[in-house]
Amino acid sequence: MTRILKNRWVDYAILGLSVFLIFCLIFDAYIELPNLVAWLGRWHPLILHFPIVLLLIAVFLGLTGKKVPDQLLVVAVLSALVTAISGFFLGKETPVKGDLLFWHQWLGGGLALVASLWYVLANRGLSGTVYTKVLQVVMVGLVAVTGHYGGMVTHGEEFLALPTTKKEKEIPENPVIYADVVTTILDDKCVSCHNPNKKKGELLMTNLEELLKGGESGQTLIPGDPIKSQLISRLHLPTEDEEHMPPEGKAPLTQNEIEILERWVALGASDTLRFDQLPKSEPLVVLVKDLMEPKAESKWEKLPVVADSTLQNLASDYLTIERMAANSNALSVDVYLPPEYAAEPIIALERIAANIVELDLSGLPIGTVEMDFVSKCQNLEWLEIDKTPVTDAEVKKLETLKNLRLLKVYETSITDKSIAVFKNAQSLKNLYIWKTDISQSALESFKNEKPGLSINYGINPEIEAFFVASDSVAVSK
Template sequence: MTDILKKRWVDYTVLGLSVFLVFCLVFDAYIVLPNLVAWLGRWHPLVLHFPIVLLLIAAFLGLTGRPIPHRLLVIAVLSALLTAISGFFLGKEAAVKGDLLFWHQWMGGAVALMASVWYLLSDRGLDRTVYVKGLQVVLLVLVGFTGHYGGMVTHGEEFLALPTSKKQKELPENPIVYTDVVARILDDKCVSCHNANKKKGELLMTNMAELLEGGKSGHTIVAGEPLKSELIGRLHLPLENEEHMPPEGKTPLTDAEIKILERWVALGASDTLRFDQLPKSEPLVALIKGLMEPDPMSKWADLPFVADSTLQNLGSDYLTIERVASNSNALSVDVYLPPEYDPAAIVAIERIAGHIVELDLSGLPIGGTEMDFVAKCQNLEWLEIDKTPIGDSELKKLASLKNLKFLKTYATSITDKSIPVFENMKGLKNLYVYQTGISKEALEKLQTKSPTLSVNYGVDPEIEAFFVAGDSVVVAK
């Protein structure tokens, strides 16, 4: 009599939990849990491994033709049902359920319900039939997929993927700062905890609108105010602080990545700002260039050594010479307009012409002499000669610069005669020619012959106005 009562108790418990689980899954959208019941869901990660092991043992015994202890199957079924129900409770904490969490819950529920059917068939003496063995095989597959989706919910979609050699995707020549730089950093370091499947802190970070909406801790980003932005503040907290992001166990952002996010927020957190719209003096330019060329040292490793003392002797108040990277022999030169301009100051640095990869002569009254010097800078990649009196004859001298990628010639006297020079610069990626004598028809032909060349006809007035008004960046010298 006692055994019968025990058996009925188990049967009723399995039936009751199964019905309750189905109710939870079907009417998920209409259920609101009391705080104490919701708290029980947090036990899900602690207990979920127990039924998995028991079900695997029971399935292994069944498929190999060995007897399955009745008590083992009872405990496995009851623990599977309780685990699935606690998982449902835990899932209610997510404001929005993504596809991963949705499928994880339904497959977990299917595992528990199939285990209940197994118990029912076994209780009827059908445990050695082909139907039960098929059920055991399906159960094993479901356990694997449920665990796989659970791992992706917790650790990100690629956590259980086969290890591969991750190659950093190259940035485009003229990246959109948010889409191509900021979003990549967030996807790599933040989105695994702030997505539709795992909305930690009620914060989503998968797109711009979600960033602006923020989470329960406040404004994730405040345009133009990095110090008031929750994202920046948490990144700067000490690693041992429990509020630091990413949390312990996750890969932290590099110093360069943090600075990129900080400067992006300081510049207004725009989702349309492009790299070529940033003034050269803006620190974000160097940071993004560092991502585009992660190892500039190897690129210019063959350049001859140039001593710091040489650079100091050649420089002056109106001519600055800097290394483009620490200990690199590649140089960046900026020349400013002195009270009395003399081209001799530029010609004097001819001895380091082969080391110069960036040169800014914008706004200077340069002519043929200075352009002869520029032509000797054979490693030059970035050249600014905008707002100068040069014309077609002077520009023609640049035809030998095969490494040139970035050229500003706007507000000069060049005309359609300079188009062949641009066409022969095969490495040129960005060209600025607004406020020149070049016709629209000539530019269209240039664009057709050089489809990879980005020809800039003008500057967005809103972008220009922003940088003019800013206290840390300017458009012109």
């Protein structure tokens, strides 16, 4: 009698949960959950694996002709129903459900209801029939498809797709800044968490209209004001700040990508602005050109192979060599001033000259010999020779470096003669030349000729004088 009574309570529980699940799925649009009930839905990701394992074990036993223990089937069915209902509660936190979430909920609910039907057939003594076998096969399929949709909801539509070589989106020659550049960045780094299927913070980032609408934290985008735009301000927060975007575990935006978004917002966040409409002096021109160029890793693929043992033999306490990325043959070299300086360790780097893409010789008493070595680093992209005794004669040796993108040559004795070298450096994007003997008139003329080049020539004299005066007042006090 007691056993029969226990079975009835299980029957009532499974029937009640099944009816409640069907009600939730059918009347989804009309249901509003109390806060506590909605909170229960957040347990869904924690409990969903439990019924999957139990159901698969039970199906395996059933399909192999073995008896499925009653307790196993009861616990599997009840946990499947509870998981499906908690998933429905969690889904209610998304006001507008995308197709992925819609199908994930219905497939998950269907799986739980098929499991309930299996329980009914088992109670009728029909465990070994063809009907039960069909249900078990259907359940295996539902587990796979429901999990597939769940993975895409959580991690993006391509998360469980078959592995393929990801084709980078090509930016056209004259791109629309929003459609071809900004959306490329957002799609790559932001949309996986801010789409119709996973609307984190009630924010959609799939189109400009939704960006302007913002989310639960306020205005995400304020055209013309990047400082007040949360899209920008959150990117600049410390990575340990819980408000920092993207969150921990997600790929961060590069400095170039952040600056592109900043300039686009500062220029009004237009969705019609084209690249050729930008003035040549606009910093966004250089930033977009950088994005249009091939990825650094692809540029470095053809560099000669260099062994770790070679790098270890060339390195010392005052000369460090690092790979630009794991297993990359592109190298970054930093040389520090030892108690007794000698050029030999630098000259010895000639055997890996073709691999050096970044080189820092700042603050060293370098001369013609070292600069002859530098001229042989044909793949050099970043060079720091600031605070050194180099002159126009040494700088002229840089004419062979066709890939040089950044040059720091401030606090040196170079004059107007070096400007000719800088003009001919077609790849040069950033130049640092304050506290040199370059005249102001030559500098102004140079700036006008190379509007796309970012020239850092120190603090404006008036501003510098203001800070000096402020410091003097502070000291006198």
